[in-house]
Amino acid sequence: MSITSVHEATTAPTAPGQRGEGHAAPRVSARASAWRHRLVTALFIGPAVLYMLLFFGYPVVQNVIMGFQHYTITTFFTGEAPWAGWSNYTEVLTSPLFRTAAANTVIFTVGSILGQFLCGLGLALFFRRRFPLSGALRSLILLPWLIPLIVASAVWKWLLDTDAGALNRVLIGSGLVESGIPWLSSTGLALFTVIMVNIWIGIPFNAVILHGGLQTIPQELYEAGSIDGTSRWQAFRHITWPMLRPVVSVVLVLGVVYTLKVLDIILGLTEGGPANATQTLATQAYQLSFATFDFGQGAAVSNILILISLLFAAVYLRLNRRPVDE
Amino acid sequence: MSRRTHHHAQQGRAGSSRHDGGPRAGLKALGLRSPGLTPSRPASSGLTRRSLLSAGIFAPAAALLSSCGDTGRTPADTLRVMDSYSNDPDYGIIGEALQQAADTVGVKLQRVAVSGQSLIQRVLQQGSSGTLPDILMLDNPDLQQIAATTALRSFDELGIPTAGYHDGVLDAGTYDGQVYGVVPTVNTIALFCRTAMFEDAGLDYPRTWEELRRCATDLTQGTRYGIAFCGNATYEGTWQFLPFFWSNGGDERHIGTPEAAEALGLLSDLVQEGSASSSVLNWGQADVKDQFVAGRAAMMINGPWQLPELSGLEDLDYEIVELPVRDSAQRSVAPLGGEAWTVPATGDRDKEELAAAVLTEFLSDSSVLSMAEQRFTVPGRPGLTAEFLRRRPEMDTFTDLIPDARARTAQLGEDWPTTASALYTAVQLAVSGQATPAEALHRAEEYV
Incomplete structure (x- = not known):
């Protein structure tokens, strides 16, 4: 409303000749300017809305529809996708694989987030101090992020090989273990190993954002604290942590959303094996769609995944809004 | 589609660092500029801006649309070929054999070699947009699935010879009683x-x-x-x-x-x-x-x-x-391995005939023997085994296995x-x- 009045005030003087031609004129110009204002607004919002609809709305809607269709290879050629109702969902949800994949997804996500966050926080706190080469080292943390995920997983697969992998060579050489540990080929260890690799990849994201958050905490608070004789732990507990909380919640929620849908690392390391030990909802969706070409069921699984991600996205939006409200 | 979501997953991860710095920087920029911007512009320049804006939005879209139409069109004497021999030496060997066949028929080829993993995805994209190539290579266990979609032409209708092949080769290439593709040279383990x-x-x-x-x-x-x-x-x-x-x-x-x-x-x-x-x-x-x-x-x-x-x-x-x-x-x-060659149903009868002629040459004795010898694969026709063994005696174990080799999709x-x-x-x-x-x-x- 306030902007509209500014508009009237500025546009009215620009048309002085109209004023004497009857009292209907100002109202027309007011209406015209309101209309123009609405048009300008639409033009500003338009491209963004168009973009969202085209590149986010359309695929999501398509995916939801696909989940209710018998969408197979034939559909690509004939365009026929018979309506399947809920049958894709019942098939997927009752398949023995779904429960394994769902449980693995939870373990993978919780494990990855915990590890990434704790390591990231530790590194962020460490790099808050200034010391020689701290800048160079801090940028080195970003390295895992600069490597394409598929390359990273290929290299890790080499390093973690049971017999010839570098990690086991070191462990055997130093006398810590007798024979190679089957990091990726044991059903009990594979998920743990995949989580470790994913933590390695996720640390930069956590460290960088948390480090940014730490920078915004005023130094005066710590100075005041030190006058009161706080210990280092008390300073963290009562100054750093409360001040960092908004950033922490954002990091955690975004982390959950990213981790839920991790696909390339798992495919690169284990292909979901051994014996489905590292199968998650994301890999299951991929394999249904692109290995067995049952696009309908694949879409059903990814819709479930989208739904879970959306829940966390809603949490994220709430958390993000609160600081503005306050 | 689910693949797109996953891709997005990867990009989202990589892009999130930018995302974090983004909103604050963006807000600041907006907050600084907006007061001066809205009120003082005369109407005429608003119009120009509007038209410029819409032109800016629609021009790329128009360019995209018009360019899409062109890619499907190739000259009448040029056939489009797609296969997954993307690495040398296979890329060169197959390319040479295709070229020779095309020269004999008197057509030009426009060949695309994609990686084995992305071949089916490309075929599906092209199938849905009606831009399938004139000659298409498929891994033999995938052939029947693609044939079931009516995307391929039957060899019998096109007059490409299908006699004299190993049973396994024909099993792999047959769908619903019709042969839709054959494997010139096969392998096993x-x-x-x-x-x-x-x-x-x-x-x-x-x-x-x-x-x-x-x-x-x-x-x-x-x-x-x-x-x-x-x-x-x-x-x-x-x-x-x-x-x-x-x-x-x-x-x-x-x-x-x-x-x-x-x-x-x-x-x-x-x-x-x-x-x-x-x-x-x-x-x-x-x-x-x-x-x-x-x-x-x-x-x-x-x-x-x-x-x-x-x-x-x-x-x-x-x-x-x-x-x-x-x-x-x-x-x-042994399981039968190898890549089948097919003629997709593109709707262009003349090109389908030309493609059939090229494949007939490509599958001729001399062409198959040359590919088999260079690529260490066994000819798909038993009649060529003796000559092949003369050139590649070390392949005897494989030539013994092929007559009984079974196609994965046979049953x-x-x-x-x-x-x-x-x-x-x-x-x-x-x-x-x-x-x-x-x-x-x-x-x-x-x-x-």
Whole structure:
């Protein structure tokens, strides 16, 4: 409303000749300017809305529809996708694989987030101090992020090989273990190993954002604290942590959303094996769609995944809004 | 589509650092500029801005649309070819054979070679947009699925000769009684044995499972395993299990049989007894070859496509024998591998005829023999075997196997992929020790 009045005030003087031609004129110009204002607004919002609809709305809607269709290879050629109702969902949800994949997804996500966050926080706190080469080292943390995920997983697969992998060579050489540990080929260890690799990849994201958050905490608070004789732990507990909380919640929620849908690392390391030990909802969706070409069921699984991600996205939006409200 | 979401996942991860700095910087920029912007502009310049803006939005879209229409159109004397021989030497060998065939017919070729993994996705995209090439290569187990969509032309209708091929080749290329593609040169898998290691241990090459197990145990020493094979959670794992499964009387229509369990038991025993690394659960066939070359495995299961690389290595002496069978009275049944060539139904009758003419030349005796010789693959027609063996005597084990080799889609046709996933699941369950072979097959059957 306030902007509209500014508009009237500025546009009215620009048309002085109209004023004497009857009292209907100002109202027309007011209406015209309101209309123009609405048009300008639409033009500003338009491209963004168009973009969202085209590149986010359309695929999501398509995916939801696909989940209710018998969408197979034939559909690509004939365009026929018979309506399947809920049958894709019942098939997927009752398949023995779904429960394994769902449980693995939870373990993978919780494990990855915990590890990434704790390591990231530790590194962020460490790099808050200034010391020689701290800048160079801090940028080195970003390295895992600069490597394409598929390359990273290929290299890790080499390093973690049971017999010839570098990690086991070191462990055997130093006398810590007798024979190679089957990091990726044991059903009990594979998920743990995949989580470790994913933590390695996720640390930069956590460290960088948390480090940014730490920078915004005023130094005066710590100075005041030190006058009161706080210990280092008390300073963290009562100054750093409360001040960092908004950033922490954002990091955690975004982390959950990213981790839920991790696909390339798992495919690169284990292909979901051994014996489905590292199968998650994301890999299951991929394999249904692109290995067995049952696009309908694949879409059903990814819709479930989208739904879970959306829940966390809603949490994220709430958390993000609160600081503005306050 | 789900793939797009996953891609997005990756980009989202990489882009999130930018995202974090973004809103604050963006807000600041807006907050600084907006007061001065809105009020003082005269109406006329608003109009220009508007038209400029819309032009800016729509121009790229228009360009995109118009360029889309053009890509599908090639001159009448040019045929589009797509295959997945994207690496040399195969890329060059196939390209040369195609070129010769095209020269004989008198047409030009526009060839695209994509990676094996993305071929089917490309075919699906092109199928839905009506831009399929005039000549298309497909991996033979995929052929029936694509043929089932009515995307391919029948060879009989086009007049491409289909006589004189091995039964397995025709099984792979036939859907609903019609031949939709043939494999010019085929391959399969066999047992590669390091000669020196066998001599040192005083062993003969194994012919039965019992002998295989004994050899594998005896040859396991220090950092060296007796045998390496591929048992990973992909179709490659299925492919390597099939010879044992089939030779012992396994049937892909009912996988939970005692015969199948015996075959699976062999693989899981090899790992459980320590004659093979548990890493077979993650190895692809290329990894298996690496283990063999590095001397970390005395035997490996692999195919002739490794020969160009193996024959280039100086001090690597090996012998290739048929994969062992349980009972020496059984015949070794090998799975048939190789890529089929097809003519997609593009709707352009003239080009379909030209494509048929090119493929007829491409599948001629001299062309097939030349490809077979250069690529260490066996001609798909038994009539060419004698001449092939004269040129490549070291391929005798494979030429012996091919007449009985079985197409993966011979029984199940377009339903093969589901059973193929069930089979590798069973391999993974049994080899990892999660289930006994019989249980593993039973549990895997639930996926079918």
